Amino acid sequence: MTDxxxxxTLLVWAIVALSLAFAAPNLFYDRVExxxxxxxxxxxxxxxxxxxxxxxxxxxxxxxxSGIVALGLxxxxxxxxxxxxxxxxxxxxRIDALWPExxxxxxxxxxxxxxxxxxPSPEGVLRVAISNPAGLQAAVEKVxxxxxxxxxxxxxxxxxxxxxxxxxxxxxxxxxxxxxxxDQRTIQQSLExxxxxxxxxxxxxxxxxxxxxxxxxxxVPGIGSAAELKTLIGxxxxxxFHPVARVTADAGARPGPREMLLPAMDEPNTYYLxxxxxxxxxxxxxxxQPAFDQNGRPAVEFQFDPTGxxxxxxxxxxxxxxxFAIVLDDQVISAPVIQSHIPGGxxxxxxxxxxxxxxxxxxxxxxxxxxxxxxFLEERTIGPELGAxxxxxxxxxxxxxxxxxxxxxxxxxxxxxxxxxxxxxxxxAMIFAILSTLGATLTLPGxxxxxxxxxxxxxxxVLIYERIRExxxxxxxxxxxxxxxxxxxxxxxxxxxxxxxxxAVIMFFVGTGPVRGFAVTTGIGILTSMFTAVYVTRAIVxxxxxxxxxxxxxx
Amino acid sequence: xxxxxKLVPTETKIDFFRWQYITFGVSVAAVILSLLSVxxxxxxxxxxxxxxxxxxxxxxxxxxxxxxxxxxxxxxLGDVSITEVxxxxxxxxxxxxxxxxxxxxxxxxxTPEVIAQVEAALLAVDPAITFPSVESVGPKVSNELIWxxxxxxFAGSTGIWIYVWxxxxxxxxxxxxxxxxxxxxxxxxxxxxxxxxxxxxIVAALLTILGYSVNDxxxxxxxxxxxxxxxxxxxxxxxxxxxxxxxxxxxIMTATTTFLALTALIIFGGDVIRGFVFAMxxxxxxxxYSTLYVAKNIVLMLGLDRTEKTRKERAKGDHExxxxxx
Numbered sequence: 001m002t003d004x005x006x007x008x009t010l011l012v013w014a015i016v017a018l019s020l021a022f023a024a025p026n027l028f029y030d031r032v033e034x035x036x037x038x039x040x041x042x043x044x045x046x047x048x049x050x051x052x053x054x055x056x057x058x059x060x061x062x063x064x065x066s067g068i069v070a071l072g073l074x075x076x077x078x079x080x081x082x083x084x085x086x087x088x089x090x091x092x093x094r095i096d097a098l099w100p101e102x103x104x105x106x107x108x109x110x111x112x113x114x115x116x117x118x119x120p121s122p123e124g125v126l127r128v129a130i131s132n133p134a135g136l137q138a139a140v141e142k143v144x145x146x147x148x149x150x151x152x153x154x155x156x157x158x159x160x161x162x163x164x165x166x167x168x169x170x171x172x173x174x175x176x177x178x179x180x181x182x183d184q185r186t187i188q189q190s191l192e193x194x195x196x197x198x199x200x201x202x203x204x205x206x207x208x209x210x211x212x213x214x215x216x217x218x219x220v221p222g223i224g225s226a227a228e229l230k231t232l233i234g235x236x237x238x239x240x241f242h243p244v245a246r247v248t249a250d251a252g253a254r255p256g257p258r259e260m261l262l263p264a265m266d267e268p269n270t271y272y273l274x275x276x277x278x279x280x281x282x283x284x285x286x287x288x289q290p291a292f293d294q295n296g297r298p299a300v301e302f303q304f305d306p307t308g309x310x311x312x313x314x315x316x317x318x319x320x321x322x323x324f325a326i327v328l329d330d331q332v333i334s335a336p337v338i339q340s341h342i343p344g345g346x347x348x349x350x351x352x353x354x355x356x357x358x359x360x361x362x363x364x365x366x367x368x369x370x371x372x373x374x375x376f377l378e379e380r381t382i383g384p385e386l387g388a389x390x391x392x393x394x395x396x397x398x399x400x401x402x403x404x405x406x407x408x409x410x411x412x413x414x415x416x417x418x419x420x421x422x423x424x425x426x427x428x429a430m431i432f433a434i435l436s437t438l439g440a441t442l443t444l445p446g447x448x449x450x451x452x453x454x455x456x457x458x459x460x461x462v463l464i465y466e467r468i469r470e471x472x473x474x475x476x477x478x479x480x481x482x483x484x485x486x487x488x489x490x491x492x493x494x495x496x497x498x499x500x501x502x503x504a505v506i507m508f509f510v511g512t513g514p515v516r517g518f519a520v521t522t523g524i525g526i527l528t529s530m531f532t533a534v535y536v537t538r539a540i541v542x543x544x545x546x547x548x549x550x551x552x553x554x555x
Numbered sequence: 556x557x558x559x560x561k562l563v564p565t566e567t568k569i570d571f572f573r574w575q576y577i578t579f580g581v582s583v584a585a586v587i588l589s590l591l592s593v594x595x596x597x598x599x600x601x602x603x604x605x606x607x608x609x610x611x612x613x614x615x616x617x618x619x620x621x622x623x624x625x626x627x628x629x630x631x632l633g634d635v636s637i638t639e640v641x642x643x644x645x646x647x648x649x650x651x652x653x654x655x656x657x658x659x660x661x662x663x664x665x666t667p668e669v670i671a672q673v674e675a676a677l678l679a680v681d682p683a684i685t686f687p688s689v690e691s692v693g694p695k696v697s698n699e700l701i702w703x704x705x706x707x708x709f710a711g712s713t714g715i716w717i718y719v720w721x722x723x724x725x726x727x728x729x730x731x732x733x734x735x736x737x738x739x740x741x742x743x744x745x746x747x748x749x750x751x752x753x754x755x756x757i758v759a760a761l762l763t764i765l766g767y768s769v770n771d772x773x774x775x776x777x778x779x780x781x782x783x784x785x786x787x788x789x790x791x792x793x794x795x796x797x798x799x800x801x802x803x804x805x806x807i808m809t810a811t812t813t814f815l816a817l818t819a820l821i822i823f824g825g826d827v828i829r830g831f832v833f834a835m836x837x838x839x840x841x842x843x844y845s846t847l848y849v850a851k852n853i854v855l856m857l858g859l860d861r862t863e864k865t866r867k868e869r870a871k872g873d874h875e876x877x878x879x880x881x
Contacts, residue, residue, distance in 0.1 A: 227670065378691065378693060382687070385685075389825065393644050397824040400823055408815060411558075412808065413559070445828060447824075448820055451816050452813070452817065455817060456767070456770075456809070459805075462808045462812075466802075473565075495722065495773045496771075496777075500770055503711050503763065506707055506714065507707065507759055510706060510707040511755070512755070514756055515755055518763075
């Protein structure tokens with residue numbers, strides 16, 4: 001057998017040692033997890049540890065590798081939601097906000113265009129009629145001056161609105177570039193707000209990811225159910241304060257211009273006609289806390305930022321004695337009468353809340369409102385017991401599979417079979433080491449992938465050993481036969497494994513959830529098995545030959 | 556000589572083409588039967604592809620499918636299927652059932668109210684019942700998933716086809732892909748005939764079968780190419796037999812280890828992934844069969860151009876990557 005350069009052998013053994021070291025924390029999963037949680041909590045608290053945390057921290061040495069594989073929802077239990085953000089909602093709001101501007105701009109041209117009226121139109125389109133048709137061109141030109149360039153990479157050189165004339169009316173809508181830019185912003189904002197809301201509840205390692213154009217994937221381990229998660233993130237939580245025009249019991253009451261009809265949240269058959277334009281909105285809030293009012297009922301205390309505080313102060317000073325509606329997601333929580341000027345921007349919302357509701361509302365108000373509504377396309381809840389059962393089943397299956405494959409390999413190839421089994425053990429350690437270092441998530445199909453890898457990984461060993469047998473039969477010396485076996489089998493090994501790798505890559509990119517978990521472990525398994533079957537087995541064989549100097553070998 | 560377990564004797568001289576018309580006929584018949592079954596019986600799609608909701612129930616009391624059905628019939632949920640689940644790993648007092656509810660008209664995903672109603676109705680029948688998992692997929696996502704799955708299988712086959720074509724002559728690529736299509740179609744056919752649940756994980760299993768089957772075939776082709784250089788005068792049919800016999804022991808060895816690992820998984824791996832493992836297990840068997848009896852037969856039918864070429868010409872030919880010793 002030709003000698004492999006010493007540095008190569010050392011490198012192989014170094015990689016094996018590192019893999020074992022980085023896979024080891026997974027054997028003490030609970031302990032290392034508690035250690036890591038404690039370490040994170042201590043860092044968050046700025047270095048001070050509670051006795052419990054210190055005890056948890058001491059369970060695992062600081063110098064040792066502490067990466068462990070993250071367990072997927074199907075193994076740990078938790079909730080999974082796929083939400084679609086209704087990005088088009090935002091267009092309508094943008095266009096509605098444009099109307100006062102358009103009106104004011106055209107007022108300057110009154111002698112040319114005459115009277116200006118907003119016409120009924122589909123959502124996201126503003127149609128404006130003018131009484132003097134001759135001035136249409138001038139009006140369109142004037143409205144065009146309101147446009148601002150879109151700031152984005154793709155929409156370079158285009159404006160945010162498109163103004164045209166149709167049937168003697170001015171038509172304003174968002175340009176394609178602006179829609180793309182708006183969508184982008186809406187999704188970013190939604191992601192940020194969902195993240196804040198989930199963080200407020202404080203569960204471990206939530207996954208909040210954008211998927212495709214307008215979707216968000218939310219996975220929260222350890223939460224009781226998808227329904228619970230949905231109430232947390234599915235509420236828009238848009239808080240606004242409106243002047244009240246009238247209170248009525250008639251659900252069919254017709255709101256006047258610039259008014260809207262809103263139902264009361266807790267009183268049936270009570271409706272409020274409120275002014276459309278809010279005085280202040282939740283965007284001006286800096287803080288919200290659950291509290292109790294003077295009668296000891298649960299309430300939410302809030303604090304406005306300076307702009308909000310001024311608007312709120314001015315309005316209350318000018319409208320003492322009038323009712324004022326506090327509106328959450330188009331429902332009136334309460335409509336107190338303004339007793340006095342409220343300076344400083346502090347206030348309290350009372351309604352018929354329970355303590356849980358007031359706490360939840362405070363969380364939602366603090367995290368901010370979602371820019372658009374969401375619909376849920378997919379929901380999954382997996383209980384922690386089912387996850388634990390799955391882990392147990394996976395472990396048993398993996399152990400039995402290892403035993404069967406090992407027994408079969410040793411029965412077929414004797415000592416060389418043992419070498420292959422050692423290489424297989426290294427292979428499994430390497431898979432876990434890589435998964436832990438990458439922070440990849442292990443799922444139940446992922447475990448199946450590892451078990452499958454055990455069965456298929458020995459294929460490379462089989463190819464090599466069969467080749468060695470043939471070379472031995474052809475009358476070569478042990479050393480030469482081993483060299484030839486490893487050398488000639490390599491092409492077949494690479495050929496056969498590449499196709500497996502190819503399908504794993506495709507699964508990873510096309511698949512979702514469970515399929516991805518499977519693709520990750522089989523893909524990594526194929527790569528590591530090529531290394532262990534060829535290099536590690538060879539290093540073990542070299543050790544054996546160097547130690548025993550056998551005259552003949554039996555494979 | 557030390558003891559060695561040998562499923563395949565050291566020297567074999569099996570004529571793999573002896574029954575070639577029968578084996579080929581059986582394969583063609585199996586493919587046609589599978590296609591007919593998929594067309595006329597259809598597949599038992601899981602919620603990944605059809606939309607709807609599955610609820611897993613667990614109780615210390617024996618599952619009474621009739622009582623469950625009765626409890627749910629008043630809710631007006633449309634089509635509800637209830638199946639009891641058995642698994643050797645369950646405790647004696649662990650009784651599990653799977654409920655499947657068709658997608659509700661007008662909703663993307665099932666509403667929490669519907670789930671709460673279902674859970675309340677079942678709790679009335681069996682107070683000890685718990686719900687370890689509730690999954691709901693809307694029709695929008697399920698339609699996309701179907702396309703994604705088809706795309707994945709198509710991309711997988713195309714990738715493999717291109718790869719084999721680059722490495723070998725085109726006849727090999729055709730043979731290889733025919734074997735792959737055979738394996739995938741027959742596996743899907745079995746899922747259709749026995750109405751086993753077909754979901755996203757089964758598609759992953761199909762892709763794995765693609766990878767496995769081609770792995771097996773490529774090893775034989777690799778050796779065949781080597782032998783084509785070595786025995787220039789031997790008729791192609793004999794050469795193929797020689798090659799297959801030479802690699803037979805490896806083919807069986809690898810099939811056996813994979814089979815053993817998957818058997819452990821299907822018995823002990825729990826009911827959640829049983830369908831997935833079954834698809835792979837079946838795929839290993841049929842993949843091995845197609846390697847021995849389908850892929851080569853097609854190459855033999857197509858014939859190979861064995862006129863003498865110099866290495867240089869070969870390198871320039873339509874298989875310029877053939878001589879890479881990776």
